Amino acid sequence: MTKEDKYTLARWAVDHALESGAQQVKAIITDSQNNSISVREEKIENLEQSIENGLTIFLYVEKKYSVHSTNRLDNKEELTRFIDEAIEGTRYLAEDEYRSLPEPDLYYKGGGPDLKTFDDAYKSVDPQVKIDSAFAIEKEALGKDERIISVTASYNDGMAGSVMVTSNGFEGDMSNTYYSLSASVSVKQGDARPSDSWHESALFYDKLKSQGIGKTAMEKALKKLGQAKIESANMPMILENRLAGQSLGPLIQALNGSSIQQKNSFLIDMLGEKVGSDKLTLIDDPFIVSGRGSRLFDNEGLALQKRTIFDKGVLKAYYIDTYYGKKLGMAPNSGSTTNLVFGKGDKNLEEMIASLDKGVLVTGFNGGNSNGSTGDFSYGIEGFLIEQGKIVKPVSEMNITGNLLHLYKNLAEVGNDVYEDTAWRLPSLLFNNVAFSGI
Amino acid sequence: MNFNRRNFLKTSGAAVAGTMILPPFVHSCSNQQISTDVKNYLDHFEISTGTLSRVISEAMSKGGDYADLFFEHKIANNIGLQDGKVNSASSNIDYGVGIRVLKGDQTGFAYSESLEMESMLNAAKLAASIASNPGTFNNQVFNEKLPADYYSIKTSWEDVSVKDKVPFVQKLNDRIFSLDDKVIKVNAILNDETSYVLFYNSEGRLSYDYRPLTSFVAVCIMQKGKQIENSYSSRSYRKGFEWLSDELVNELAQEVVDKTNMLFEATKPRAGELPVVLGAGGSGILLHEAIGHAFEADFNRKETSIFSDKMGKKIAESFINIIEDGTLPNNRGSLNIDDEGNDVRKIYLVKDGILNSYIHDRISSKHYGVEPTGNGRRQSFRHIPLPRMRSTYMEPGPHTREDIIAEVDYGVYVDNFSNGQVKIGAGDFTFFVKSGYLVEKGKLTQPIKDINIIGNGPQALADIVMAADDYKTDNGTWTCGKGGQSVPVTMGLPTVLVKKLTVGGMNA
Numbered sequence: 001m002t003k004e005d006k007y008t009l010a011r012w013a014v015d016h017a018l019e020s021g022a023q024q025v026k027a028i029i030t031d032s033q034n035n036s037i038s039v040r041e042e043k044i045e046n047l048e049q050s051i052e053n054g055l056t057i058f059l060y061v062e063k064k065y066s067v068h069s070t071n072r073l074d075n076k077e078e079l080t081r082f083i084d085e086a087i088e089g090t091r092y093l094a095e096d097e098y099r100s101l102p103e104p105d106l107y108y109k110g111g112g113p114d115l116k117t118f119d120d121a122y123k124s125v126d127p128q129v130k131i132d133s134a135f136a137i138e139k140e141a142l143g144k145d146e147r148i149i150s151v152t153a154s155y156n157d158g159m160a161g162s163v164m165v166t167s168n169g170f171e172g173d174m175s176n177t178y179y180s181l182s183a184s185v186s187v188k189q190g191d192a193r194p195s196d197s198w199h200e201s202a203l204f205y206d207k208l209k210s211q212g213i214g215k216t217a218m219e220k221a222l223k224k225l226g227q228a229k230i231e232s233a234n235m236p237m238i239l240e241n242r243l244a245g246q247s248l249g250p251l252i253q254a255l256n257g258s259s260i261q262q263k264n265s266f267l268i269d270m271l272g273e274k275v276g277s278d279k280l281t282l283i284d285d286p287f288i289v290s291g292r293g294s295r296l297f298d299n300e301g302l303a304l305q306k307r308t309i310f311d312k313g314v315l316k317a318y319y320i321d322t323y324y325g326k327k328l329g330m331a332p333n334s335g336s337t338t339n340l341v342f343g344k345g346d347k348n349l350e351e352m353i354a355s356l357d358k359g360v361l362v363t364g365f366n367g368g369n370s371n372g373s374t375g376d377f378s379y380g381i382e383g384f385l386i387e388q389g390k391i392v393k394p395v396s397e398m399n400i401t402g403n404l405l406h407l408y409k410n411l412a413e414v415g416n417d418v419y420e421d422t423a424w425r426l427p428s429l430l431f432n433n434v435a436f437s438g439i
Numbered sequence: 440m441n442f443n444r445r446n447f448l449k450t451s452g453a454a455v456a457g458t459m460i461l462p463p464f465v466h467s468c469s470n471q472q473i474s475t476d477v478k479n480y481l482d483h484f485e486i487s488t489g490t491l492s493r494v495i496s497e498a499m500s501k502g503g504d505y506a507d508l509f510f511e512h513k514i515a516n517n518i519g520l521q522d523g524k525v526n527s528a529s530s531n532i533d534y535g536v537g538i539r540v541l542k543g544d545q546t547g548f549a550y551s552e553s554l555e556m557e558s559m560l561n562a563a564k565l566a567a568s569i570a571s572n573p574g575t576f577n578n579q580v581f582n583e584k585l586p587a588d589y590y591s592i593k594t595s596w597e598d599v600s601v602k603d604k605v606p607f608v609q610k611l612n613d614r615i616f617s618l619d620d621k622v623i624k625v626n627a628i629l630n631d632e633t634s635y636v637l638f639y640n641s642e643g644r645l646s647y648d649y650r651p652l653t654s655f656v657a658v659c660i661m662q663k664g665k666q667i668e669n670s671y672s673s674r675s676y677r678k679g680f681e682w683l684s685d686e687l688v689n690e691l692a693q694e695v696v697d698k699t700n701m702l703f704e705a706t707k708p709r710a711g712e713l714p715v716v717l718g719a720g721g722s723g724i725l726l727h728e729a730i731g732h733a734f735e736a737d738f739n740r741k742e743t744s745i746f747s748d749k750m751g752k753k754i755a756e757s758f759i760n761i762i763e764d765g766t767l768p769n770n771r772g773s774l775n776i777d778d779e780g781n782d783v784r785k786i787y788l789v790k791d792g793i794l795n796s797y798i799h800d801r802i803s804s805k806h807y808g809v810e811p812t813g814n815g816r817r818q819s820f821r822h823i824p825l826p827r828m829r830s831t832y833m834e835p836g837p838h839t840r841e842d843i844i845a846e847v848d849y850g851v852y853v854d855n856f857s858n859g860q861v862k863i864g865a866g867d868f869t870f871f872v873k874s875g876y877l878v879e880k881g882k883l884t885q886p887i888k889d890i891n892i893i894g895n896g897p898q899a900l901a902d903i904v905m906a907a908d909d910y911k912t913d914n915g916t917w918t919c920g921k922g923g924q925s926v927p928v929t930m931g932l933p934t935v936l937v938k939k940l941t942v943g944g945m946n947a
Contacts, residue, residue, distance in 0.1 A: 040741075049549045049565050050821060066528035071535070071552050086530065092602040094524035150741045186743040186864050191897065193745055193864035227865065232711040234946050262521070262624050263660050263667055327522075367728075367860030367869030368891040368943075373660065373667045378891035378943035380860070380869035397867050399891045399943035401710065437710030437943050 001031050001053060003163065003173055009073065010165040013057055016080060018167055020087050024060035024101045025167040026301075029053070029073075034158035035127075039134045040151065042142070057083060059090050065099040066090040098326040101300075106332065107170045108297035108304070113287065115294040117176040119204040122159050125179075130155045133210050137183045140214030145222060149193060150186040153214060155179075157205075170301035179208045183217040189225045196220035196364075201421050203290050220363075223384075227396035229438035230385055236359035236412070237400065237434040238352055238386075241419040243365060244426035248282075248340070250370040250377065250404055255309070255317075257324030257335055259372060266375035266405060267315060276313040276408035281343030284309055284317075293339040293423025302334045309340070313408075340424040345414035349428045352415055354389040360398075360436060361386055368399065375404040381436075398438045407431055473645070474583055480637040480647040484510050484536075484554055491639045492578045493556070494538065497563035499641050502574035503540035503547070505801075506566070507640035509778060510536045510554070511820040513632060514597065518604055520612050520627040525605045537820035538562045542570040544740075544802050548823045579643030586648050586775035587783060589766055592679030596631035596651060599680045604629055607655075607683045614692035615659055619700065623667075624660040629653075631680075638780040648775045651677050652927060654916045655687065659695040663703050670698035670855075670873060673916040675771045675927065698855060701874055705888035708877055710944035714847045715892060715937045716878060718854025719840070719911040723930025725937070726761055726831045727919070728859040728868035729896040734763075734788050734796075735814075735826040735921075736803030738863050745866035745896055749794045755900045758836045761789040763798055765813050765829035771914065772829035772928040774813065779824050783813030788831075789900075800826040818924035825922055832931035836906020840934040843905045845881040851942055852876045852883055853892070866896040894940040907934035 001009075006029040013027040031053040038046045056069040068086040072078055138153040161175035182199030198216040202208040239247055251267075259265035267275065286304040288294050297303055300322055308316045320328065321335025353361060361384045368379030382396035413430035473481075473488060481487060491508065498506035512534045519527040535552040536559060547569025549562035611627045634650040654675035661668055672695040676682060717725055730746070738744035746754075755761075765774045765783035774783045779801045787795045797803065800815035803826055816827035844852065853875035861868035872890050876883040894902075912931035919928045 044545055044569065046545075046823065047547045047565075047569050048823065049562075052552055052821070065526065066530075068530045070532035072532060074553055074555075082532070089528060089530075089601040092600065092605060093518070093528055094526045094605075096524065096526035099526075150743045186741075188742075191745060192866065193743055193747070194862070195743060195864045224865070229941060232946050262626065263662070264624075264669055366862060366867055366893065367858065367871060369857050369871040369889075371669070371889045373669045374889070376889040378871065378889055380867070380891050380893040382862075382865075382867070396865060397893050397895055397941055399710070399869075399893055399941060401707065401890060401943035401945070435710060435944070435946050437941055437946075439712055439941075 003161065006031070006161070006163040007165065007171070009055065010163050013055060013083065014165050014167050017057060017059060017083050017087065020084050022059045022061045022087055026058040026101060026164065028056045028162055028164045030160065030162040032158060032160035034156065035130070036154065036156045037131055037134050038152055038154035039138050042135065042138070044131065045152065055079070057086065059087055060099055060101065061087055061090040063095040063097060063099065064090050064093040065096055066093065098323055100322070101166050101168050102302055102322045102332065104169045106303065107301045108172060112296040115287065115296065116290045117203055117294060119177040121205050122177045125157070125205055130157070133181060136210065137181055137214040140212070141183060141185050141218040144218060145187070147187045147189055147222065147225065148185060148218065149188045151183065151214065153183045155181055164301060166301060172297050172301060174295060176203060178203055179205050181208065181210055181213050183214040185217040185221040187221045187225060192227070194221055194224035194227060196224060224394050227382060227394040229397040230395050231439050232437045234433050234435050236356055237431045238359060238361045239429045239431070240361065240363050241415065241417050241426055241428045243362065244429050245422070245424045246365050246379070247407065247429070248424065248426065250372070250375065251408065252337060253372060254375065255319050257318060257320040257328060260318060261324045261327050264372040266373065270315050271318065273315055274313045275315050275405060276310060277411040278312045279343065279411045279414045280310045280313045280408050282310040283341045284338055285341050286338035288339050291339040291423065292421065293337065295338055298334040298336055302332060304334055304338060307333070338423065342418065342426045343414055344416050344418055344427060346416055347413060349415055349417050352413055352428060352430050353386055353391065356386045356389060359386045360384070360395060361391065370404065377402060377404055398436055401435050401437060407434070473581060477583060477645060477647060480635065483512065483635055484637060486554055488581065490556065494559045494563050495639065495641050496576055496578060497560050498538055498540050498567050499576035500573065501567040502570040502572040503542050503567060505541040505641050507539050507638065507779065508536055509817070509820050510637040512635040513819065515630065515632040516596065517628060517630045518601060518608055520608045520625070523612060525608045528601055533819060535820045537817070537822070538566045539823060540566040540569050541802065544806065545569050546823055550821050576641065579641070581645050582643040584644055584646040584776070584780065586646055587766070589773045589775055590651060590677035590769045592651050592681070594680040596633050596653065596680060603680065607688060610685065611657055611688045611692055614688055615657060615696060618692060618696045619661065621661040621663050622659060622696070623662045626658040628656045638776065640780055644780050646776050646780050651679055652771065653678055653682060655691060656916060657691045657695045659699045661699045666703060668699055668702040670695055670702065672698065674914050675916045676769045676914060677771060677773060678769050698874060701886045702888050705874060705886035707890060708851050708887050708942055708944040710946050711941065712939045713942045714850035715940045715942065716843055716847060716850065716852040717932060717935050717937065718852060719907070719909045719932060719934045720854060721856050721913040721915065721930070722854055723832055723913055723932040724856050724859045724870045725899070726833060726932065727828060727928070727930050728861045728870055729894065729899045730761065730788065731828045731831045732861045732921070733863050733866065733896050734798050736797035736799045736807065737826050739797050740803050740806050743864050745864060746794065752794055753792050754794050754897060755789055755792040755903060757792040758906060759789055759792050759903060760787060760834040761831070762786070762834065763788050763814065763828060763831050767830050770830050770929055771917070774829065777813040777815045778817040779811070779815035781811040781813050781815060786812050798826045798828060800824050816926050818926060822924045825924065827921065827926050828919060828928050830929040830931070832912065833906065833933060835908045835910045835933045836935070838905045838907050840907045840909050843907055843934055843936045844878060844883065846905065846936060847878040848880060850878045851887060852878050861896065867893060868896055869893045890943040892940050892942050899937055899940060902938040903935050904938050905936040909933050
């Protein structure tokens with residue numbers, strides 16, 4: 001579908017729903033394409049292509065609210081019936097006085113910068129080149145060490161576009177492309193067959209790194225050989241940059257309007273309070289050029305702003321959407337994250353490791369969860385034991401257990417190695433006094 | 440009135456008719472007989488047997504060894520309660536065909552959301568390109584395969600509206616509030632899903648399935664002084680609207696209130712290796728994570744599973760029998776045919792302590808030269824089938840729950856979980872305990888909560904030293920993820936004692 005096709009369909013859906021009895025309507029039309037090639041043992045293992053589209057319609061009918069989606073867009077008659085039945089069903093719900101579209105004043109009105117999230121070269125990448133790049137990655141590891149038992153390499157790309165139209169004046173569209181290359185390597189020594197993987201990704205084809213992916217995956221897997229748990233103890237923990245998001249996720253979840261209003265947050269009534277150490281500084285920046293979470297408006301159409309979430313440990317903002325804003329009596333400021341940028345320190349990972357007398361570098365999580373109401377957490381981990389500033393052996397089959405507020409009060413050091421290829425741009429983090437359970 | 444599977448489509452077709460637009464002519468391949476059942480499914484998707492033949496021929500046109508078509512129409516509904524009222528609803532319609540071509544163990548796959556011939560042929564061409572030598576393919580005689588009947592229902596979810604469902608969700612809320620003054624918030628969600636599946640492959644196999652699935656979930660938040668705690672309860676089955684009842688509402692309400700209440704007194708155990716008593720029911724997560732995934736034959740075929748060279752070997756005590764079953768009546772994990780059109784079987788993964796079978800899809804059963812086990816599953820027509828679990832459980836053992844608890848001097852008893860994970864090759868698996876108890880000197884004492892437990896699959900299996908006679912299935916809303924695909928599953932276990940696992944907790 002072209003962008004104009006999507007606008008036409010979205011406007012039609014909004015108009016039709018209004019005619020059929022809705023007082024307010026929002027419609028989103030999406031389409032996307034994905035290609036995936038994986039290779040193994042110098043053959044293509046999987047070749048997959050997907051092309052999909054969909055309509056999602058948000059209905060506000062006599063103060064009642066519902067959301068409906070379908071991928072059957074071919075037939076207008078059927079879509080008409082789909083919307084009419086959805087409106088009919090909505091009438092049986094209870095009224096909810098807090099449901100409405102946002103105030104039009106808060107909508108994005110156009111004129112924002114080009115965030116460069118779409119690669120016009122998307123259609124012109126030669127399919128054979130994609131396949132060859134996957135084989136090249138496989139070659140970096142295949143047969144390079146006798147302990148290797150399996151190497152899989154893959155190439156993925158895709159594009160997605162959406163338009164959103166509301167009955168009170170918002171119209172906007174977004175589109176993006178992505179490319180990624182990854183490798184996964186399994187190795188064997190004795191019974192254990194540890195594996196590890198590595199990937200690179202980019203929004204633009206000419207920015208995609210294609211070297212060293214297979215080699216890195218292989219090296220990471222080989223380093224795991226001989227993994228074993230060590231004695232339970234409270235120790236400093238360094239969390240590798242690519243994993244740091246796992247420790248931040250529950251904190252962000254606790255800032256969400258729905259969590260706060262539903263009393264399922266350990267950060268209720270904490271605005272302006274110091275909840276973490278001085279090292280905890282976090283900015284939500286929607287406008288980073290080619291950032292993975294960059295956007296000009298959110299999923300309600302609200303215009304976005306750069307904002308500080310934590311400043312030297314002090315909580316500065318919640319994530320409030322229109323609905324929970326009304327319930328909480330707070331001004332809506334967008335209920336979802338864009339790019340999250342952590343304050344940057346001055347040590348690299350090696351220097352952080354060198355600074356520890358004894359501790360654990362965590363390089364992988366294995367399950368676990370946290371309690372939204374209390375902030376208590378417990379996660380399985382693997383990584384490396386550090387002694388006298390050096391990595392001495394691989395560890396696994398251990399848990400870290402504690403409370404997120406306690407953890408972030410013990411955030412002692414922030415690396416300068418920010419990993420920028422995700423929406424949450426985090427450096428490696430050093431936490432003191434983390435409870436590890438092992439033997 | 441109790442519709443059986445075969446007349447179901449017709450009967451609900453009357454209700455569906457309003458939403459179906461039949462093409463001006465629905466022609467079937469004239470020289471081949473097909474049953475009314477298949478005809479109904481072809482009509483549902485507005486296609487003919489000629490379409491099946493044409494698309495499968497295109498899929499096989501590059502010399503593939505095998506091809507299949509998986510047509511699916513899924514209608515999902517959801518109503519939600521928050522702050523005392525049933526005030527939100529959602530629905531989703533998903534429709535299309537997945538086209539897969541195999542060449543040896545290589546897979547070409549594409550799907551189409553449109554069942555227009557041109558669109559399906561384009562997808563078939565892409566999938567066909569996994570092979571590269573134009574071959575000759577002759578369409579096979581239609582070989583109709585009647586699906587099993589593991590989940591017959593009385594009232595289809597398509598025949599009821601939001602109006603019929605709302606009262607049960609409201610009652611759940613009201614019941615929970617009535618049970619305890621500490622309740623401050625309740626969230627309740629009722630889901631239902633109806634899938635029509637039509638399957639056809641290059642060997643001529645032609646089958647179909649009607650798959651209902653429903654789940655009912657309660658989340659309860661309580662406050663005592665400044666302390667806030669939450670828990671949830673859920674049930675899920677392949678059942679119809681008749682499943683909803685006041686008894687179900689009361690059961691969910693009582694369970695969630697009890698589960699939340701115990702958390703106020705809960706502590707954390709000592710960190711480190713401890714004996715772990717797994718209570719009957721949801722503790723089946725041990726089987727799912729510690730061995731189930733590692734038994735999936737795609738990992739073993741590639742030798743990346745820690746169990747790759749253990750077939751036929753003793754891996755557990757002789758009283759241990761572990762089963763993978765897709766045939767349990769109305770079970771969330773059951774299937775009348777798997778997503779590769781195969782019969783669904785009950786298999787012993789571990790028989791008398793010996794590794795007896797892996798979990799197979801078509802590719803791996805060919806590789807190992809065994810009968811398909813009916814474990815080829817896919818999230819939807821958009822996904823390729825993989826070897827997946829259905830319901831994974833252990834048969835009762837020779838001990839009693841009391842004997843087992845009495846064995847433990849200091850350890851934990853756990854029976855309420857939220858999630859788990861496993862690293863297939865290293866064998867390390869985890870599960871997160873929402874609540875349980877300390878076991879001290881052979882007795883359950885203080886409640887515990889929010890701890891992760893981690894172990895190593897083969898070791899944990901070998902360390903199951905006792906199993907009780909109190910087997911229970913957990914019919915909660917378990918969803919298993921693998922390779923980016925989610926499928927519904929269940930699990931079960933009698934009370935067992937694992938000699939030691941690493942328990943998250945506090946260091947002295």
